[in-house]
Amino acid sequence: MSRVAIHPLTPARWNDLVRLFGPRGAVEGCWCMWPRLVASEYRRRRGAPNRRAFHRLVESGHPPGVLAYVDGEPAGWCAIAPRHRLARLERSRVMAAVDDKPVWSVTCFFIGRA
Numbered sequence: 001m002s003r004v005a006i007h008p009l010t011p012a013r014w015n016d017l018v019r020l021f022g023p024r025g026a027v028e029g030c031w032c033m034w035p036r037l038v039a040s041e042y043r044r045r046r047g048a049p050n051r052r053a054f055h056r057l058v059e060s061g062h063p064p065g066v067l068a069y070v071d072g073e074p075a076g077w078c079a080i081a082p083r084h085r086l087a088r089l090e091r092s093r094v095m096a097a098v099d100d101k102p103v104w105s106v107t108c109f110f111i112g113r114a
Helices: 011-021 039-045 048-059 087-091
Strands: 004-008 065-070 073-082 104-111
Touching (some): 011 048, 011 065
Antiparallel strands (some): 065 073
């Protein structure tokens, strides 16, 4: 039976995220920046600029999500953050806030191929 553990993404776990996402940054260089940037900015920054920006976010001390480990190996990622930190959600008419209560949003699930 496999052992599963969940940990916040902290600077000490950055290399585990890089290993999980691979050299392309998960999906087309996203590095989980899609919900954090408006569309035009995101398009300009795909790839290495997103990686650097996400690394700075991790280094800031506010874990942007959690890593799942299976038998000690990074296996999955879930991005979760206060909505007010997610520029794309804050500016979206389609995903507009329904009231003024503070909420958190889950914006990404990523599971490694293995």
